[in-house]
Amino acid sequence: MAGHATVAFTFEREETMKVFGAAVVSAVLAVSAGGMAHAQQNITIGAASVGGTFYVWAGGLANVLTRAGIDANVEVTGGPLHNIQLVEAGEMQLGLTTAAPAFEAFHGLAWADGEEFTNIRAVLPMFPSFFTWWSLEGSGIESYEDLHGKVVAMGPVGGTPDTYGRLLYDVTGIAPSRIVNAGFSDIVNLLRDRQIDAAFTTAGLPHPAVAETESTNAIHLITSPTEVSDAFIEVYPYFGKGMVPAGTYAAVTEDQETLTIWNFLITSAEMSDDAVYNIVKAVYDNMPAMLEAHPSSSYMTFDNVGQIAIPMHPGAIRYFEEQGVEIPDRLRP
Secondary structure, rough: OOOOOOOOOOOOOOOOOOOOOOOOOOOOOOOOOOOOOOOOOOEEEOOOOOOOOHHHHHHHHHHHHHHOOOOEEEEOOOOOOHHHHHHOOOOEEEEEEEEEHHHHHHHOOOOOOOOOOEEEEEEEEEEEEEEEEEEEEEOOOOOOOHHHHOOOOOOOOOOOHHHHHHHHHHHOOOOEEEEEEHHHHHHHHHHHHOOOOEEEEEEEOOOOHHHHHHHHOEEEEEEHHHHHHHHHHOOOOEEEEEEEOOOOHHHEEEEEEEEEEEEEEEEEOOOHHHHHHHHHHHHHHHHHHHHOOOOOHHHHHHHHHHHOOOOOHHHHHHHHHOOOOOOOOOOOO
16 A cells, blocks of 8 residues: 555555444453463553544453453543553553653653653554544535634544644644544534534544544545645654545545554553463454454554554563564563
């Protein structure tokens, strides 16, 4: 597929598949004699707001872990930054996060403001997030430049869309007249009621809220043009570029280039090697279930382990090395 990435970020085309609803799972299963050595109790997975890709993907992960004998449940959070804080503090066992805030947290940069979150460790690669806006047909908003002076919803406060969308506006000079922060299930209603002009997300494809909007209204899907993406990547080199494939939504009739950033699962350095090994093994032993939960799971290939931006947990390294994956030195704790 067309497209490239910065700092060795590479992307492959994913086929659009039907998104199944995700259940929040909390169940305790007995471990069979041939199963895992022991069940990990009270594994909480930090996702993001209801209605987003993180929440759907985390629901699939919880299902897979529960069936493997690991007591897992999903918790609604503020998204990647919040999940980093919760895992670092030992208040959550697993969290979904994004490369930019995780890299900044580990090194005490940007939002971390000198505080180094050195207790977080990567578990496995997830998928790239694609910078996408959407508006209702007839709104007059059909391009990135059209967002200037408009009311734009950006997801919850502190989430990846809110944090890095604002930075993109700063770099490019495009300035919404007002930014609205809300969960994505609420954003769909705000857009349909025309209380906002457009909405923005950074997420795997297809995004549930975009698909839900399009189920009742014709939309425009807006992506960042090459010159906008390049200007942003020059300032923030851990972002990249990729393609929203034609057919992802009815509104996408040809491939659309946009900014991207990778996501991955994190845990605490204090979690045992065996526990993390078992989590990773359960996921890769049950990839059909992950794909059923959300098609973005197609990016969870061994080749994409190198997309991770912070050191990996030794238990995860052990699993991937058993599969013949070469782990870069920068990912070794």
